[in-house]
Amino acid sequence: MFRYLLKRQLIEDVIGFKFLVYTIIILTSLPLFALIFADRHQTRIDEYSRNAIENSQNVRSSTSSLVNMIWMSQTILMKCQATRFVCDGYEGQMPHGLVVTIWGTRLAAERDNAETISPSFPDLTFMVQFFFSFFALVLTFDAISFEKEKGTLRMVLSNKVKRTEFLLAKYIGSILTIGIPFVIGLILSLFLLLLRGISVLSGSVLTAMLLFMLLSFCYLSFFVLLGILCSTAGGGSKNSLALCLLCWVLIIVVLPKATSPLMNLKSFAVPTEEAISNAEQLAGREVWNRHKGENTLVGKPEAESTKLNVTIRSEATQAEEAVYKYYLGKKIRTVKTLMNANFISPTSLFEYASGAAAGTGLAHFERFQRQLGQYQNDLVRFFKAEDMKDSESPHLFFHPDYVSKKSVDYNSVPVFKEQEPGLAERVKEAAKYGAGLILYNAIMFGFAFIAFQKYDVR
Amino acid sequence: MIGTIVKREFLDNLFSFKFIACVLVAIILTTISTIVHVNDYCDRLDDFNKGMASAQDALTQVPAYSFLKIDIYKRPSALSIFIPGVEDESGNNVTITHREIPTSLKGGLQKNEFATIFSFFDLSSIIINIFTLLTIFLAYGSISGEKEGGTLSLALSNGVSRARIFVGKCLGGIISITVPLTLCFLGGIFIVLLSKSIQLEPDFLLSMCFIYLFSLLYLSSIFLFGMLISSLTKTSSQSLIIILAFYLVTVFLLPTTINSAADGIVAGKAKNYEKNINALIKQRNTDLDKAERDIAVKSSWVFMKAMPERVSALLGRLNPPDTIAHYEIFFERSEKLEEDYAQKIYALRQQDSKVRENTDRLRNLALTLVPPSCFAHAAELEAGTGSEGLNLFFQQLGLYWHEYVRYLDKKRAFSLLYSYPYPRELPSADGILVEEVERVWTEKKAPLWTSPAFRDIVKRNKQYEQEIKPLDLKDLPVFAFQRGKFEQRLGSWLLNVLVLIIDNVLMFSLAYFAFARYDPRMEG
Numbered sequence: 001m002f003r004y005l006l007k008r009q010l011i012e013d014v015i016g017f018k019f020l021v022y023t024i025i026i027l028t029s030l031p032l033f034a035l036i037f038a039d040r041h042q043t044r045i046d047e048y049s050r051n052a053i054e055n056s057q058n059v060r061s062s063t064s065s066l067v068n069m070i071w072m073s074q075t076i077l078m079k080c081q082a083t084r085f086v087c088d089g090y091e092g093q094m095p096h097g098l099v100v101t102i103w104g105t106r107l108a109a110e111r112d113n114a115e116t117i118s119p120s121f122p123d124l125t126f127m128v129q130f131f132f133s134f135f136a137l138v139l140t141f142d143a144i145s146f147e148k149e150k151g152t153l154r155m156v157l158s159n160k161v162k163r164t165e166f167l168l169a170k171y172i173g174s175i176l177t178i179g180i181p182f183v184i185g186l187i188l189s190l191f192l193l194l195l196r197g198i199s200v201l202s203g204s205v206l207t208a209m210l211l212f213m214l215l216s217f218c219y220l221s222f223f224v225l226l227g228i229l230c231s232t233a234g235g236g237s238k239n240s241l242a243l244c245l246l247c248w249v250l251i252i253v254v255l256p257k258a259t260s261p262l263m264n265l266k267s268f269a270v271p272t273e274e275a276i277s278n279a280e281q282l283a284g285r286e287v288w289n290r291h292k293g294e295n296t297l298v299g300k301p302e303a304e305s306t307k308l309n310v311t312i313r314s315e316a317t318q319a320e321e322a323v324y325k326y327y328l329g330k331k332i333r334t335v336k337t338l339m340n341a342n343f344i345s346p347t348s349l350f351e352y353a354s355g356a357a358a359g360t361g362l363a364h365f366e367r368f369q370r371q372l373g374q375y376q377n378d379l380v381r382f383f384k385a386e387d388m389k390d391s392e393s394p395h396l397f398f399h400p401d402y403v404s405k406k407s408v409d410y411n412s413v414p415v416f417k418e419q420e421p422g423l424a425e426r427v428k429e430a431a432k433y434g435a436g437l438i439l440y441n442a443i444m445f446g447f448a449f450i451a452f453q454k455y456d457v458r
Numbered sequence: 459m460i461g462t463i464v465k466r467e468f469l470d471n472l473f474s475f476k477f478i479a480c481v482l483v484a485i486i487l488t489t490i491s492t493i494v495h496v497n498d499y500c501d502r503l504d505d506f507n508k509g510m511a512s513a514q515d516a517l518t519q520v521p522a523y524s525f526l527k528i529d530i531y532k533r534p535s536a537l538s539i540f541i542p543g544v545e546d547e548s549g550n551n552v553t554i555t556h557r558e559i560p561t562s563l564k565g566g567l568q569k570n571e572f573a574t575i576f577s578f579f580d581l582s583s584i585i586i587n588i589f590t591l592l593t594i595f596l597a598y599g600s601i602s603g604e605k606e607g608g609t610l611s612l613a614l615s616n617g618v619s620r621a622r623i624f625v626g627k628c629l630g631g632i633i634s635i636t637v638p639l640t641l642c643f644l645g646g647i648f649i650v651l652l653s654k655s656i657q658l659e660p661d662f663l664l665s666m667c668f669i670y671l672f673s674l675l676y677l678s679s680i681f682l683f684g685m686l687i688s689s690l691t692k693t694s695s696q697s698l699i700i701i702l703a704f705y706l707v708t709v710f711l712l713p714t715t716i717n718s719a720a721d722g723i724v725a726g727k728a729k730n731y732e733k734n735i736n737a738l739i740k741q742r743n744t745d746l747d748k749a750e751r752d753i754a755v756k757s758s759w760v761f762m763k764a765m766p767e768r769v770s771a772l773l774g775r776l777n778p779p780d781t782i783a784h785y786e787i788f789f790e791r792s793e794k795l796e797e798d799y800a801q802k803i804y805a806l807r808q809q810d811s812k813v814r815e816n817t818d819r820l821r822n823l824a825l826t827l828v829p830p831s832c833f834a835h836a837a838e839l840e841a842g843t844g845s846e847g848l849n850l851f852f853q854q855l856g857l858y859w860h861e862y863v864r865y866l867d868k869k870r871a872f873s874l875l876y877s878y879p880y881p882r883e884l885p886s887a888d889g890i891l892v893e894e895v896e897r898v899w900t901e902k903k904a905p906l907w908t909s910p911a912f913r914d915i916v917k918r919n920k921q922y923e924q925e926i927k928p929l930d931l932k933d934l935p936v937f938a939f940q941r942g943k944f945e946q947r948l949g950s951w952l953l954n955v956l957v958l959i960i961d962n963v964l965m966f967s968l969a970y971f972a973f974a975r976y977d978p979r980m981e982g
Contacts, residue, residue: 017696021703029711036715040722047732054736092721093574107571110562122714130710138702142695238599241698242476245591246483253579253587254487260576261494264501272565299905335572362572 002165005156009173013139014180022135023181026127027188033122034189037085038196044080051077051097056415063408066386069379070398073101075108078368079418082198083208085189087354088121089361098369100376100416102383102398104321105369107328124186125354128216129347133223134248136178140227141244142237143170144452149237167228167452174224175217182216204359204420211357211430218437219350223248225444232451255345259338268334270327280323284316301394301402310396335362349436356429359421363429371418378414459618460626467630471596480592481638487584488642492649494578495539498546500655502534509551509565517934521926522772522879523871524789528554528862530937532563532851535843536658537665539650540581543843547574552855554937556866557796559804559859561811561852581646582837585673586709586830589639593677594701596631597684599694601973606693611978624973628685628966632678639677643670659941669837672951675958676833682965689972712828720821727817728810735806742799749791755783773878775922776888776915778896786874793872797863804856818845826957836954842941846950851939858937865935879926891915 013019055074062068077097084091097108120126147153156166186209193200200206227244234240262268271279296309339362342348355361387393390404397403471477513529520526531551538545549563579587604610613623647666650656659665684701691697773785825831838844866872874882884892894911898904906912942950 018699021699025703025707025711029715032715036719036722040718040725043722043726090575095571120714122711122718126714131706134702134706138699237695239475242479242595245595245702246479249587249591250483253583257576257578260578261497263570263573263576264498268570270570274565297907331570331572334570335575338573338576365572 001161002169005161005166005169006173009169010176013173013177018135018138019177022131022138026131026135026181026185029122029131030124030127030185030189031192033124033127034085034192035196036122038193038198041080041082041084041198042196048077048080051075059413059415060410063410063413066383066390066404066406066408067400069383069408070102070400070403073099074416075099076372076416077108078364079420081358081360081364081420082193082200082202082205083358084121084360085123085193085200086205086208086212086358087125087351087360088123089355089358089364090121091360091364092121094362094365098372100372100379102376102380103317104325105372105376106324124189124212125351127185128182128219128354129350130252132178132182132216132220133252133347136174136220136223137227137244137248139177140170140174140224141231141234141241143174143228144231144455145234145237145240146231163453164449167449170228171221171224174227175221178220178224179217182213186213207423208358208426211427212354215350215353215357215430215434215437218434218441219346222346222437222441222444225441225448229444229448229451232448232455251345252347256342256348256351258344259341262338262341263334268337270331270334276324276327279327280320283319283323287312287316287319298399298401301396306402307396310399310402313399314397332362332366343433343436346437346440349433349440353430353433353437356433357426359426363421367421368418372416375414375416382412382414460622460629463618463623463626464630464633467600467627468634471631471634476595477592477634480588480595481641484584484588484592484638484642485645487579487588488581488646489649491579491581491584492539492646495542495580496649496653496656498578499534499536499539500653502546502550503655503657506531506533506550517931518928520929520931522877523866523869523875523929524772524877526555526871526929526931528934528937530554530855532939533657535841535847535941536650536656536662537841538843539656540646540666541669541837541841541843542580543838543841544845544848545843547577548848554855554859554862556793556800556863558800559856561804561807563848581642581669582673582834584642585639585677586834589635589673589677590680590705590709590830592638593631593635593680594684594698594705596634597681598688598698598701600627600631600685601688601976602691602694602697603688605976610976614978620974621970624685624970628682628969631681631685635677635681636674639670639673661944664944665840668840672833672836672840672955672958675955675962676829679829679958679961679965682962682969686965686969686972689969689976708828709830713825713831716821716824716828716831720817723817724814728813730809730813731803731806735803738799738802738806742795745795745799746792749795750788753784753787753791755780755787772923774915774919775880776884776892776919778892782874782878782882785878789874789876790872793876826954829958829961832954832957836951836958839951839954840947842947847942850942854939855937858935861935865933879929880922888918891918 055076058072058074062072075097076099078091095107095110098105099108144153147156157163190200190209226247230240230244230247231237234243291308291312294308295305296312298306298309300306339348339352342352352361356363359367384395384397386406386408387395387397387404390406393404394402509529509531513531516529529551530553534550535545549565551565552560552563554560601610604613614620643666647663650658683704684697687700687704688694688697691700773782822835825835835844839846841847842850869875891911891914895906895909895915898909898911899906
């Protein structure tokens with residue numbers, strides 16, 4: 001019986017007018033998105049490889065003498081992943097790279113053509129967030145009320161059909177109906193990306209896609225259930241529609257922004273760039289002040305005062321870096337706190353989860369920063385090891401006058417290579433937000449189920 | 459008769475669930491958003507005032523021209539409470555020196571580079587998201603619903619002309635939208651007027667009136683489009699599906715697609731700066747080195763070269779005469795070079811902005827065909843908070859930079875005055891000291907810092923530093939940003955408004971035509 005109900009539901013939906021209209025929109029826009037993405041991706045890859053070449057030239061010119069590596073700074077860009085098609089994660093508006101020196105890492109200067117104008121990038125997440133959720137509601141807002149108004153609900157339920165079965169058939173039928181254009185659109189856009197020369201058949205993209213499909217299922221099922229709930233409890237098709245769309249606007253447009261005003265809270269405030277650099281200088285001076293009155297004149301490398309001077313100098317620079325790092329960390333922590341506070345919005349949960357699945361967005365930056373930190377340690381270790389090879393050097397790090405001046409083998413300088421996240425890491429991160437989505441689904445399902453059980457079909 | 463129809467339509471709408479729900483949501487959101495944005499505005503104004511005060515203060519303590527930099531703050535616009543545009547994302551200040559013509563703002567309240575994810579809704583997004591939905595609710599069933607209910611045939615069978623029914627329905631619907639829209643605008647303006655610390659622009663209310671007019675034009679065009687679809691379709695559910703698809707496409711899909719396609723073009727093409735900047739900076743550095751090498755008078759004190767920072771270097775009072783002569787020539791050449799290169803770098807950026815401007819023109823042209831974006835852009839142009847407003851700011855800033863450089867020229871700032879705020883002649887006692895140190899330096903028997911004469915010089919220099927009088931900068935040109943004049947603003951949004959009006963006329967005539975063709979006999 002259930003099978004029959006499901007089949008009927010599916011056929012009815014698929015031959016409907018709504019299905020036609022929304023499928024056309026989806027099948028024209030997804031390929032369009034793919035083309036826009038392919039174009040942009042190519043630009044980014046060019047930028048990335050040009051930057052890599054610049055870096056290697058920079059390193060090569062520094063290898064003429066080890067001393068140069070003290071001043072060497074590399075601007076390293078974040079890798080442009082093909083998974084950004086799944087979820088862009090606002091990477092275009094975030095810092096795009098870090099500058100690494102022997103002392104630490106800092107944010108790269110803002111790029112000249114920063115992508116500030118469009119608030120969202122047309123990626124798959126955007127499509128599911130706005131389009132498919134809307135489609136889900138339009139498909140289901142009269143799922144129950146229409147049958148009641150036409151009298152068919154009474155007839156169906158007077159047969160030996162359990163209400164649960166009926167509800168499930170509606171639910172699964174709608175999900176399958178949404179799934180058809182979804183899957184076709186995905187395959188079509190993947191195919192287009194392949195044609196434009198983007199390697200989407202790699203493991204990371206395919207697993208991201210799979211995870212994304214799972215998450216989309218959770219997200220869209222929430223809207224299908226919402227539609228069914230409104231249809232049951234909304235009192236007539238017309239009201240149910242108004243209710244559905246208002247809920248949609250609230251969930252999609254209003255709720256994700258509800259936590260934004262928190263940004264202005266005192267505890268989240270971050271000082272300006274200038275204030276941070278003042279604080280850095282203060283921290284550096286603080287270190288010098290601690291040694292006030294001691295003899296810190298630089299002279300012969302063996303002299304105690306020289307050693308002390310270099311130690312203090314190095315400590316002071318480290319203190320400055322620590323201040324910078326603290327505020328950078330605070331900025332990221334603030335955003336993460338707000339992201340966690342956004343759990344009230346299913347849309348945001350979905351966005352964060354698919355960002356985690358794709359390994360993009362803030363999680364990408366954090367990973368990048370972590371890896372670059374390790375690289376910086378490697379660089380320091382390399383520097384010290386090279387310096388130790390030179391017996392004439394006094395080994396006072398990192399004062400240009402008291403380290404080796406010998407040339408370095410270019411090929412032995414460590415090179416930074418960004419590692420993509422493993423599947424386990426992505427699943428773990430996505431599950432955190434995905435769990436919230438499942439919770440919302442369960443609640444919505446409970447409501448829909450109760451409402452339908454109590455529903456008076458007359 | 460029209461009066462009756464309008465009244466009936468209006469009352470019908472007024473008491474429907476969807477109308478009440480939408481209006482409530484819209485009013486609540488407008489209130490919340492206005493309050494949040496007013497708070498935000500006050501914070502920004504505070505930031506601005508503090509910044510201005512500290513900038514003024516800094517100008518009274520400039521010892522030499524190498525320390526002179528002018529911090530310019532951009533006053534937040536009260537209109538940004540309703541139409542934020544890019545205002546709360548971009549920073550709020552620039553620093554002017556002769557070495558750089560600024561092209562982007564720094565600082566501002568948005569200090570967290572990662573927080574761009576969190577934006578808040580504003581009046582224009584409420585109109586685009588919620589009022590559009592409300593309009594759709596009112597329009598989709600206004601004709602097809604009556605067809606289904608059979609009331610349309612009844613009405614037509616009386617002696618009422620179709621034109622009257624149609625116009626009545628249109629008027630009724632538009633009035634039903636106007637009422638909550640007016641409430642939202644008045645409520646918002648009321649909140650703004652109540653907050654004391656807000657400094658309104660002189661034509662704030664005029665601009666608000668225009669924005670109100672734009673939103674009305676926009677919403678009525680959406681309503682008339684709804685009427686058209688409603689007349690064309692047989693059932694109201696069919697008409698609703700089409701209009702909602704239209705809503706999705708115009709409000710979300712097209713703007714995002716067009717914007718990001720345009721961004722992509724800019725990112726791909728505007729590479730002039732990125733490609734040439736490194737070569738130019740290298741060129742500048744070689745030119746600077748060459749300028750220094752070419753100076754015939756050599757400075758006897760080489761350690762002076764290791765000045766802490768090129769910009770804010772202050773030469774000590776006690777220097778050998780050849781060092782002074784050397785730097786006098788050096789500053790004149792190097793700073794002139796820096797000034798030239800600032801213009802060259804600016805020119806590099808200008809080429810990119812030309813690409814951006816051309817792309818933006820195309821983008822805006824494409825977006826005028828998308829009614830919600832057309833409206834949003836017109837509102838931004840009137841409020842002056844969009845990227846065009848920012849461009850205007852930088853345009854004026856570029857002019858001001860030239861004025862500033864001319865001022866420096868007039869004051870002969872690129873001479874010894876650049877970093878030596880003392881009279882040239884040394885007191886004789888100090889002259890002996892300098893000679894003594896110079897001797898130690900040229901003999902090179904012991905490091906300079908071990909000689910007592912050098913320590914004396916350092917001490918004396920510190921004493922002299924206390925005596926420096928700050929520069930008199932009273933006649934320094936002052937930058938004051940002028941918001942676009944009314945005619946300029948009119949010129950900028952005229953096209954958008956014309957398109958909106960054409961939308962209205964076109965939709966009205968098409969809808970009327972479709973309605974006139976309706977044949978009640980063909981029903982069922």
